Amino acid sequence: xxxxxxxETGFTKAYAEFIAADLDxxxxxxxxxxxxxxxxxxxxxFGAPIKASTLPGSRWFLRNRGRFKKSYAFAVGASPAxxxxxxxxxxxxxxxxxxxxxMPGGFCWEKMSRTTRFILRNFFLPAIKKAEGEExxxxxxxxxxxxxIDKKFADPLIQAVKKETASx
Numbered sequence: 061x062x063x064x065x066x067x068e069t070g071f072t073k074a075y076a077e078f079i080a081a082d083l084d085x086x087x088x089x090x091x092x093x094x095x096x097x098x099x100x101x102x103x104x105x106f107g108a109p110i111k112a113s114t115l116p117g118s119r120w121f122l123r124n125r126g127r128f129k130k131s132y133a134f135a136v137g138a139s140p141a142x143x144x145x146x147x148x149x150x151x152x153x154x155x156x157x158x159x160x161x162x163m164p165g166g167f168c169w170e171k172m173s174r175t176t177r178f179i180l181r182n183f184f185l186p187a188i189k190k191a192e193g194e195e196x197x198x199x200x201x202x203x204x205x206x207x208x209i210d211k212k213f214a215d216p217l218i219q220a221v222k223k224e225t226a227s228x
Contacts, residue, residue: 061085061221062128064093066108066117069172071165071209072136076107078214079134083221090117098127103225105217109165110137130224134217136165138201141213161217166207 063085065076073089080087085105088096106121115121115135125131141164169177180202188199 061103061105062088062096063105063107064088064090064096064117064121065106066090067136068109068176069165069168071168071207072107072109074209075134075136075163075165075214076105078211079105079107079218079221082214082218090120093120098124100127100129102128103221104128104131105134105221106131107134107136110135115160130221132161132217132221134161134163134214136163138165138167140164140208161220163213163217164208164210166209167202167205168207169205 061080061083063076063080063083065072065087067073067076067089076087079085083105085103090108104121104125104127106117106125108115108117115133118133121131121133141162172180185199185203188196188202192198194200194203
């Protein structure tokens with residue numbers, strides 16, 4: 061079992077660690093993915109943060125998942141688990157590949173790259189404020205740091221992997 065994760069601010073890494081601990085998997089940061097030896101008997105789990113409605117690294121996952129016995133993916137975002145925007149995003153992503161598990165992460169201004177902070181502060185936040193106001197859910201979500209990390213959000217993926225791999 062291999063868990064490849066891409067994490068800028070630590071939320072995706074935290075979920076990858078929960079998954080690896082429960083499934084006795086090997087954690088591999090995305091930057092080290094080339095060191096992986098594909099194994100037709102192994103399970104691949106890929107996790108990445110949602111950035112601008114995309115999953116960075118998903119092309120690699122989609123190209124390489126066939127080299128493994130089974131594959132799963134999870135996305136970590138700033139939206140709450142019950143956000144009304146998630147079904148549309150997940151459906152769009154599913155067209156590109158397998159079912160995708162969503163796990164709410166949070167927002168960490170302190171760990172973002174300078175470029176990301178610059179874009180958010182100077183373009184995204186003012187646009188949201190103008191369009192929706194300071195009291196909107198979107199503006200409140202991205203205007204400060206917070207964490208929603210909870211192992212319970214990783215459990216559906218963990219249970220799916222256990223169920224499918226138990227039958228093998």
